[in-house]
Amino acid sequence: MSLAFSVLASGSTGNAIYIETPKQRLLVDAGLSGKKIEKLFEEASLDPNKLDGILVSHEHSDHIKGVGILARRYGLPVYANEKTWQAMAAGVGVIPTGQKFTLEKGRLLPFGDLDVDSFSVSHDAADPMFFSFMHGGKKLTILTDTGYVSDRMLGAAEEADVLIFEANHDVGMLRMGRYPWNVKRRILGDEGHVSNEDAAMALADIVRRKKADVYLAHLSKDNNMKDLARMTVQQTMELEGVGPGQDFQLFDTDPEKPTALRKL
Template sequence: MRICSLYSGSSGNSIFVASDSAKVLIDAGLPGKNIEAALKEINEDPHTIDGIFITHEHSDHIKGVGVMSRKYDIPIYANEATWNSMLPSIGKIKEHNIKIIERRSVTPIKDMEIICFNIPHDAIAPMGYTLQSKGKKISVATDLGTFTEEVKYNIKDSDVILLESNHDVQMLKFGPYPYPLKRRVLSEIGHLSNEACGAALVDIHDESKPRRIILGHLSNTNNYPELAYQTVLNILNENKINVESDMILHMADRKGPSSYLEL
């Protein structure tokens, strides 16, 4: 399997995941031309994408999904509540490309299975995804205010995990956001801080299961890539987790493809 974060952050998110036979996107939260350019940069043809799986209806996750579906005849997968919420924003979609999936369901595409699970975020029915093929697993969990037992169960044994490391708490508290927005981000249905991300990784640590971690969905206002990386690294070191073998950290770039990993 392969994974590449095409874009990650509050300005837009899209993640490419492939098995031997299947190719999918998790979200398409930038204009279609940006997603096309990112796919071209990693030598992938948009015509070969088998589906776009939507986590939730916020614009930084769906902005380009309608354009991509219409231009390349790509099916869009989302739960019914998310479909109803995002339809007014994405334009007309061909009937055969409207794929409604149940929450906590498994969707087979060629040699890949896509498992969805609930996440705590202030959207209508947000989900994370675990994608598996031939014994390999990749999980994507961003936009979650709390690392719940359900999230933990679904990602704990994955080979690669893209996990949110959204903000530094002190930067957020003393930063320029208005108070209601600060409360939203810090709430149980907001976003994971760097510290919470590190604690979550400690919680799922298993010496018998080496894995790669991609830190993603960083705030442009309340975080820095170096700060997120160092904060999580410090927490892992404090808990005697070997960051050269047990948990190898990578960063997802907000501006373009990054962390291209093959299993």
């Protein structure tokens, strides 16, 4: 009766997260090539032939690059909200009508023995959203691709046992980096991405209420590093009175390597 997951890939170059229960297997986003995602499945000792569907958070290429090819190759239903379907049409190609399903954001939906809740995030996409998954008394929340963490997002993540949470950039690295100013301004804005420090403050608020393990996700290839993100989040949370090892465990994710399948 377990809820299980593997972060197949996470980062600014591509994202895909696998969710499993005894009766349901879903992929959240498919932001790499079909070939690469199949390789990640193999490395994680998982079988894409057993997938029951793909959930799409928003239309940016690092979340939809492989959606169309996987849907056609494996005959998978694809779930997205109406505005995201419109925005990603060109990016996913032709998907048979019988495989296209529209999600109503904010409504709790059953997928077999898995309950899925969706919630809005603040990002420069048509209608971006992320998800919480509930099964057997356990909860997993994915929250990335947002410029800030609102009270409503904090509420969506409450009572989670595991948080897959954005720590996109180090502000100093971003400000001093090679990106043009308009891109820096976008990332730093309310519809951009959460920094290491802001992630830590939000995580402290969540974990203080209930212990939850944290997977740091969607790190920028150019404006962050795993060690820096982990150190910043850990130190900031400790200053907020929440310490790793006692209140939570802190894990990395990778844009090229899947995490081991973990059962909750």
